[in-house]
Amino acid sequence: MNTPMSWLKVYVPDLNVAVEDFVDAITLSGSHVESVEKKDKNLEKIVVGKILKIEAHPDADKLVVCQVDIGAESPIQIVTGAANVKEGDLVPTVLDGGKVAGGHDGGPLPENGIKIKKGKLRGVESFGMMCAIEELGSSRDLYPEAPEDGIYVFPKDSGVQPGQDAVEALGLHDAVVEYEITSNRVDCFSMIGMAREAAATYGLPFCPPIVPDTVKGGAVEQYASVEVEAADLCPRYCARVVKNLKIGPSPKWMRERLAAQGIRSINNLVDITNYVMEEYGQPMHAFDLDRVAGHKIVVKRAKDGDKFITLDGQERTLDSDVLMICDGEKEIGIAGIMGGENSMVTDQISTLLFEAACFDGTNIRLSSKRIGLRTDASSKFEKGLDPNLALEAINRACQLIEELDCGEVVEGVIDIYPNPVEPWTLPFEPEKMNRLLGMDIPENQMLDFFGRLGLTYEKEKNQLTVPTYRQDLHCMADLAEEVARLYGYDKLPSTLPCGEATVGKKSFAMRVEDVARDVCENNGFSGGMTYSFESPKVFDKLLIPADSKLRNAIVIANPLGEDFSIMRTISLNGMITSLATNYNRRNKNARLYEIGNIYLPKALPLTELPEERKMLTLGMYGTGDFFTMKGVLEELFRALGLYQRFTYRPDGGYPFLHPGRQAAIMNGKEEIGYIGQLHPEVVDNYDMKGEIYVAVIDLPKLTALATFDRKYEGIAKFPASTRDLSMVMDKTIFVGQIEEIIKKHGGKLLESYQLFDVYEGEQVEAGKKSVAYTMTFRAKDRNLEANEVNKITEAIIEALKKLGVELRA
Amino acid sequence: MKEKLKAIRQEAIAKIEEAKDLEALNEIKVSVLGKKGALTQVLKSMKDVAPEERPRVGQMVNDTRTAIEEQLEKVQKEIAKRLREEKMKKEVIDVTLPGKRHMKGHRHPNQIALEDLERVFIGMGYEIVEGPEVEYDHYNFELLNIPANHPAKDEQDTFYITKDILLRTQTSPVQARVMETGRMPIRIIAPGRVFRSDEVDATHSPSFHQVEGLVVDKNITFADLKGTLEQFAREFFGPETKIKLRPHHFPFTEPSAEVDVSCFKCGGKGCRMCKGSGWIEILGCGMVHPKVLKDCGIDPEEYSGFAFGIGLERVALLKYEIDDMRLLYENDMRFLRQF
Numbered sequence A: 001m002n003t004p005m006s007w008l009k010v011y012v013p014d015l016n017v018a019v020e021d022f023v024d025a026i027t028l029s030g031s032h033v034e035s036v037e038k039k040d041k042n043l044e045k046i047v048v049g050k051i052l053k054i055e056a057h058p059d060a061d062k063l064v065v066c067q068v069d070i071g072a073e074s075p076i077q078i079v080t081g082a083a084n085v086k087e088g089d090l091v092p093t094v095l096d097g098g099k100v101a102g103g104h105d106g107g108p109l110p111e112n113g114i115k116i117k118k119g120k121l122r123g124v125e126s127f128g129m130m131c132a133i134e135e136l137g138s139s140r141d142l143y144p145e146a147p148e149d150g151i152y153v154f155p156k157d158s159g160v161q162p163g164q165d166a167v168e169a170l171g172l173h174d175a176v177v178e179y180e181i182t183s184n185r186v187d188c189f190s191m192i193g194m195a196r197e198a199a200a201t202y203g204l205p206f207c208p209p210i211v212p213d214t215v216k217g218g219a220v221e222q223y224a225s226v227e228v229e230a231a232d233l234c235p236r237y238c239a240r241v242v243k244n245l246k247i248g249p250s251p252k253w254m255r256e257r258l259a260a261q262g263i264r265s266i267n268n269l270v271d272i273t274n275y276v277m278e279e280y281g282q283p284m285h286a287f288d289l290d291r292v293a294g295h296k297i298v299v300k301r302a303k304d305g306d307k308f309i310t311l312d313g314q315e316r317t318l319d320s321d322v323l324m325i326c327d328g329e330k331e332i333g334i335a336g337i338m339g340g341e342n343s344m345v346t347d348q349i350s351t352l353l354f355e356a357a358c359f360d361g362t363n364i365r366l367s368s369k370r371i372g373l374r375t376d377a378s379s380k381f382e383k384g385l386d387p388n389l390a391l392e393a394i395n396r397a398c399q400l401i402e403e404l405d406c407g408e409v410v411e412g413v414i415d416i417y418p419n420p421v422e423p424w425t426l427p428f429e430p431e432k433m434n435r436l437l438g439m440d441i442p443e444n445q446m447l448d449f450f451g452r453l454g455l456t457y458e459k460e461k462n463q464l465t466v467p468t469y470r471q472d473l474h475c476m477a478d479l480a481e482e483v484a485r486l487y488g489y490d491k492l493p494s495t496l497p498c499g500e501a502t503v504g505k506k507s508f509a510m511r512v513e514d515v516a517r518d519v520c521e522n523n524g525f526s527g528g529m530t531y532s533f534e535s536p537k538v539f540d541k542l543l544i545p546a547d548s549k550l551r552n553a554i555v556i557a558n559p560l561g562e563d564f565s566i567m568r569t570i571s572l573n574g575m576i577t578s579l580a581t582n583y584n585r586r587n588k589n590a591r592l593y594e595i596g597n598i599y600l601p602k603a604l605p606l607t608e609l610p611e612e613r614k615m616l617t618l619g620m621y622g623t624g625d626f627f628t629m630k631g632v633l634e635e636l637f638r639a640l641g642l643y644q645r646f647t648y649r650p651d652g653g654y655p656f657l658h659p660g661r662q663a664a665i666m667n668g669k670e671e672i673g674y675i676g677q678l679h680p681e682v683v684d685n686y687d688m689k690g691e692i693y694v695a696v697i698d699l700p701k702l703t704a705l706a707t708f709d710r711k712y713e714g715i716a717k718f719p720a721s722t723r724d725l726s727m728v729m730d731k732t733i734f735v736g737q738i739e740e741i742i743k744k745h746g747g748k749l750l751e752s753y754q755l756f757d758v759y760e761g762e763q764v765e766a767g768k769k770s771v772a773y774t775m776t777f778r779a780k781d782r783n784l785e786a787n788e789v790n791k792i793t794e795a796i797i798e799a800l801k802k803l804g805v806e807l808r809a
Numbered sequence B: 001m002k003e004k005l006k007a008i009r010q011e012a013i014a015k016i017e018e019a020k021d022l023e024a025l026n027e028i029k030v031s032v033l034g035k036k037g038a039l040t041q042v043l044k045s046m047k048d049v050a051p052e053e054r055p056r057v058g059q060m061v062n063d064t065r066t067a068i069e070e071q072l073e074k075v076q077k078e079i080a081k082r083l084r085e086e087k088m089k090k091e092v093i094d095v096t097l098p099g100k101r102h103m104k105g106h107r108h109p110n111q112i113a114l115e116d117l118e119r120v121f122i123g124m125g126y127e128i129v130e131g132p133e134v135e136y137d138h139y140n141f142e143l144l145n146i147p148a149n150h151p152a153k154d155e156q157d158t159f160y161i162t163k164d165i166l167l168r169t170q171t172s173p174v175q176a177r178v179m180e181t182g183r184m185p186i187r188i189i190a191p192g193r194v195f196r197s198d199e200v201d202a203t204h205s206p207s208f209h210q211v212e213g214l215v216v217d218k219n220i221t222f223a224d225l226k227g228t229l230e231q232f233a234r235e236f237f238g239p240e241t242k243i244k245l246r247p248h249h250f251p252f253t254e255p256s257a258e259v260d261v262s263c264f265k266c267g268g269k270g271c272r273m274c275k276g277s278g279w280i281e282i283l284g285c286g287m288v289h290p291k292v293l294k295d296c297g298i299d300p301e302e303y304s305g306f307a308f309g310i311g312l313e314r315v316a317l318l319k320y321e322i323d324d325m326r327l328l329y330e331n332d333m334r335f336l337r338q339f
Helices: A005-011 A019-028 A191-202 A218-222 A252-260 A268-280 A361-371 A376-381 A388-403 A430-437 A443-452 A476-487 A508-522 A572-584 A626-639 A680-685 A699-705 A735-746 A786-802 B002-018 B022-033 B038-048 B051-090 B109-123 B172-180 B222-237 B290-295 B312-320
Strands: A002-004 A032-038 A044-057 A060-069 A076-080 A090-100 A119-121 A124-126 A128-130 A175-180 A225-228 A236-243 A285-288 A296-301 A307-309 A315-317 A323-326 A331-334 A352-358 A414-416 A424-427 A456-458 A463-466 A590-600 A611-621 A647-650 A657-667 A670-678 A692-698 A721-730 A750-759 A768-777 B134-136 B165-167 B186-195 B207-217 B243-250 B253-262 B279-288 B304-311
Touching: A002 A005, A002 A191, A005 A175, A005 A191, A005 A252, A019 A032, A019 A175, A019 A191, A019 B243, A044 A076, A044 A128, A060 A128, A076 A124, A076 A128, A191 A268, A191 A443, A218 A236, A225 A236, A225 A414, A236 A296, A236 A388, A252 A268, A268 A285, A268 A376, A268 A388, A285 A331, A296 A352, A323 A361, A352 A388, A361 A376, A424 A476, A430 A443, A430 A476, A430 B222, A443 A456, A443 A476, A476 B243, A476 B253, A508 A590, A508 A611, A508 A626, A508 A699, A572 A590, A572 A611, A572 A692, A611 A626, A611 A699, A626 A670, A626 A692, A647 A735, A670 A680, A670 A699, A692 A699, A721 A786, A735 A750, A735 A768, A735 A786, A768 A786, B002 B022, B002 B038, B002 B051, B022 B038, B022 B051, B038 B051, B109 B186, B109 B207, B109 B222, B109 B312, B172 B186, B172 B207, B172 B290, B172 B304, B207 B222, B207 B279, B207 B312, B222 B243, B222 B253, B222 B279, B222 B304, B243 B279, B253 B304, B279 B290, B279 B312, B304 B312
Parallel strands: A225 A296
Antiparallel strands: A002 A175, A032 A175, A044 A060, A044 A090, A060 A076, A090 A128, A119 A124, A236 A352, A236 A414, A285 A352, A296 A323, A307 A315, A323 A331, A424 A463, A456 A463, A590 A611, A611 A692, A647 A657, A657 A670, A670 A692, A721 A768, A750 A768, B134 B165, B186 B207, B207 B304, B243 B253, B253 B279, B279 B304
């Protein structure tokens, strides 16, 4: 919404404030100012000049030398190349040291304007410049009397005098303020609404136009009739008739106000409709009554598939939810959106039917979207207008028709308004409002605020009556906001909530996440963030079989595109994609982790919310290998009190991982995650090369096991006894199997075991490897006897032999 | 005898003084105090001393030994000290060489901003809670006073899964879920991912994060909201930070406000970051709408509350002066390394 300050002052005559002050004040009272366009920006030292004499330039054919009366003792000399000026013309003249806004070509305006200094043009001194309208930062659209190319000449009847401020004479000492109006304040999408706000903000008198009423029915009924079939979509329809129309230009004041609003003057009739739409926020439509078949208006739904040509010449396809304005035979307009070519008003019009209606906002919004046509009118209607506005606006338009002498208004109005909206009442509860606000605003001050906003107070009933244009006021809290905003949010005290103390905390699961972040970062992994939705092609890229449950992903009904169309069921794609981004940007090493959800539907299509599981995903390439990654996980498990809690089951069956370099991480029989090198084909699919390692941990499962409880176990008082195991075995035997045996037979006395060598190569037989462990035994309460340890060691060796392990000396 | 001892003593001490290293010193020690040393020889000849003289001579021998030993120890210390110093002189290193670092990873800037924010509110007694990202229309809209056909519900803004299930467009549904439990008082912060159907560009992402705050208790006031946000702004943006509340509209709060903080780059003087205004808009807030309280099973006559919502990316981008939101989701190491 934009308002020129000059137009606001029509309704708030005492509003004499600097625009900067106004912007701050109106923003603090609730109408957020987005921008201010000062029309006199960079216009300095510009006066009305009267050309007394024009002489040829001695050395230039295209230049003339003018003597210009600027209201000073003697005229000044100005050299110009403009061809349109003649002696006696009154023109805007910028004096030496002044400024204009732009060039005469009407191009983009320079930020700091253009300085004008005296100088010589082809040897003849010039003490200023006569201005084109473009040089004043405006255009012919707004000043149609300006020449297409040349100096602006004040019309003869303008009554301006030499020396007068030319910027003021042109009405350019004005500013257009643009507001961000919130959706609840439909009333503020109008000059009158904003003027009411301005008046309320400053506590100044508000003077809206005084509009004469007319009778319901009356003479108008002999000219036209209206029938509303779809009353649900059209709560009110008002029609009035104007006869003996005289189409012509509208007066200067109206042209200027429209101009300031950026609306070009067309003729008195179009200007009046535009003027009333700006003034009241009520769109109106004018029909040539002679072209309305049967002089009858019918408001009804279109039929599915109907075609209709709007007045912009476009054919539109309709459906049965689109509301149409029809005459006795045919459709003549899309209600609230755009009229039809077939009922367009032309200069030949003699009798006019004005429409001011209220259409269902939601329906207009949805229709305009389906049809693909949004207009000034539809953008007003879709906000949901106050039906009581229609009559006032149509009467205002008729008042202007008469005042501007552009036709004869027929008495009476056709007003189809079956369920009139009446003002409603709310109790006046000053204590409750003060309690909600945490303030102590006196009752009479509150009542003053409400009065400014047009609410009336009845003392006997202690209630406030809310005018229907304030559709947003329905409860005490709504009223409290009105009080607070007019009192000033800036004057609110600052307090802190008192009452029962609460404990600030994070959940246990969040603590586990924090530990996971710390461990990852301590090991060189940086936090990443990837999208929750991705392409269904991800499954093929990850070699996930066609029958895999992972493919049962939630599909977004209206995605941004296929690439963002399903909710991820596996967290790897985002990670690998991020690694690929780094790889393609030639970053040598990348180590990333992410904590984010996967979304597992319980059934498809969704009937209840899916299961959201937080996954910790790690990915890396460059320095490091499988065991680097595994080390990070082991650190994490240790930090969560789960040291050596899990086993690594080779070949977890993950299709996207290298079959010989992957493991399921097992808590007994429960899988809590996996780790591995990406399958080379997957690496190919993401346009990378080399070894890429990933790991995924199911955080809810880990959280269920994690503990931060620690118990001091004492520092060993008795010496340990160690035994080394040096073994040769088939490569196919994993050390995990050895460790299982060591653990199983080690019993209580086995304190720890440590792998200290793995070797494959020339020193051992082909297909074999040598592996060496140190086992440490200790009793907490005594020295161990060699025999005890030997017995355990022998049991371990026996079991290892059964596995096919050879002991080396 | 006496002269002999004196001679031994003088000779030994003279030799000790001259010793250049520990080996020489040891040789002296052996030659004087050793089994075959000069002093030991003297002791062996004690049998030739008259018995009454023996204690006196014995004393003399001991004195001599002690004197030599003391001298030995003294010189030994001196030599050790000298040697240590010589060694250290050879051990000089270039201390301006770079340190050996263990390369740590980096927190995501969004996460740093979130943790900074959570820390402030945990300190004020707020509990951090989470809610589902795939959410019912009922919680995302209906319970928040956004009825069917509200423009905010338009398909263009919301990703739908089914008619009733959608990707939450805000963290506010967590408010409704927490209020529904009926446990009072409520002081929560609910951070999380939200989704809006916006094409990706420098300032938009279809997925971003919000941080929701909610307080419900008896006698909670609009002034409490202002005070709380003031405290937050000072802790989060710096002790000099000021805030400005501007009236605004949200369906689920009344009264509502948008909050600007004094520009944390220029301190309010006006700069490029605040577009010359000195203020930066950072959040929306208000008193929980009585209808929302009621629909969530809380009596608005007895309880009142306030809520606020912060766009986390917005805060992170501003705080770290990141000029393109896409960087947050690309995970380029060269970007992440800077935090």
